[in-house]
Amino acid sequence: MRATLTLFLLTSLRHSARHKLRTLLTLLGIVAGVATFIFAPTLAASIARSVQESGEDLAGRADLEIRGPTEGFHPRALSIARTVPGVAVAVAAPLVQAVGVLPDRSEPLVVMGIDPKFDQAIRAYNLAQGRFLNRLGEVLLGQSYAAERGLHLNQRITVIAPTGSFDFKIVGLLAGSGVARLNNGDVLVMLYKDAQTLRGNINLATIALTLQPAQDPNAVIAQLRAALPASLTVDLAQAKRGALSDIQTMLNFVMGFASFMILSVGSTLVYNTMAVAVAQRRAEIGVLRALGVTQRRVRQMFVIEAGFFGLLGSLVGMLCGYALVQSAGQSLNLSVMFKAAPHGKIIAEVPAWLPCVALLAGVGLPMLAGYLPAPTWRPSSPSASPRLNRPPAILICARWMWRPFARKADVSSGTKATNKPPTRA
């Protein structure tokens, strides 16, 4: 083993130090591959989870949903829905719109207009501080948003909307799950009427309903359809969640496929960079074999070398992967990628098993690449004898690619290709 380690220190490390660019490219290949191993599955899983959680937060516990045309519908529909037998709670679903808050207008908030009397029956509002909404001019603010901007309870803030500027008083700070999780906590909750003022009209977008116990949803739907104007549609809220679930399934499939492709490319990259690095030292292997190094020792030497660079590249690759994940978590927004979903930043967390798999791939694949090709290059015949002054690989490739054209040229010029025995000194 001492001889193998001496060979590794004397030839492998020296070779790497001399061919800095080649070594750097080999390491970069491993770094890129391992970073991909960390980044791609994490991103896919995080996006899928974020979509699911956002959907759950917004849909809440609603059983049915009434929808209207794009421009909205008259609030009278809400009163009608409440009179239909079997309906337990009917609330105007949040009027979601983005506005800015002075003095920091750069990052828009999501504003939800709610009916405080009924909305808590459908969605979760966890108050970290203060109280729930009682009257016009009051707002609940995401605690994280307030903390980032130094806003506190009972402070007055100015909300900038398309219809003008409006002053509100912060009466509660939301935290934890439910509504506070929407848009990564950058959320402002106010009474529906205040939100209508911000929006500039009184129309409703949707109505969410919960049913009394043991009610047949289809029977209630039929009654609602009969009572409401024909321009409104009534569906199971589950259908909406089902649609979200379908989208999520599709997203999972697309991200899974993309991850698989990226991981395949990453694995190939890791394997190939090491295999090429070994191939480029074919002449050196030939000399070592001629000087009395056994196949096994050549293998050991390259496996140690591959493991060394694999470990080095993997550690750097994992750091890069984590940095990419953090960067994606901070900069990606679901609204950019998935317009039908509510706003919500991706919370990217690397699963515990992933670094182990990445390390295994980052070290194992290069070691395999070092192990497999090394023994096949033995100076077993004079034609394969070690010569260091062979032409560069690119020249050999160019000659090989030129061969068919050269043959055509011979035929067209009337020269018959001869199969001369090779000459050898």
Added chain:
Amino acid sequence: MLARFTTQGHTEVRALNGLTVNIPARQFVAVMGASGSGKSTLLYIVAGLARPSSGEIQLFDQAIHTMSDDQLTQLRRTRIGLIFQSFNLLPTLSALENVALPLLINGARLSAARAKAKTLLALVGLSDRLAHRPDELSGGQQQRVAIARALINEAPLLLADEPTGNLDSHTGEEILQLLHALVADQQRTIVMVTHDLRAAGYADQVIELKDGQVVTG
């Protein structure tokens, strides 16, 4: 009766074709012949770098044609020194490290290997080039380093494949004198492949090959 057939494309190449050679110990033997006569093939078979298609090779009273790859490697490591036309020094190592390499492969300590390499480099007249890498040495100096490397394991048999092929005539003469001195002073056996008549003039015995068969010798 040694034979080695290979195929290249659709053509069968008879590199060696029923050849019998006896190489006496402690002699300087030159193997001559035109290109394609099979002299390099013979050398590589003796070195265990290639295997004959048929026939027997007795080396140091051992039938090396029956040896495994590991046994042949062991034989090369301990009892055969190889000198190539293109020197085949490792470009990343200094002259001293190149010479010490066979001993290190054999498991020797670095300090012991370096000390012996220094002595041998002094023997071939390169005491002042210990730290130079091959690309910092002339062709003649590189071949001297290669000779020192072939000597470090005290191998009784040196196999040289056109050792002066890449050198100018003056440097070639120096290398041939050095090889000749090794036989005279250190009782080594040298088999040298060459197509240079002047080089063959230094040998005690000349074997001439033509089309894989012995013509004279």
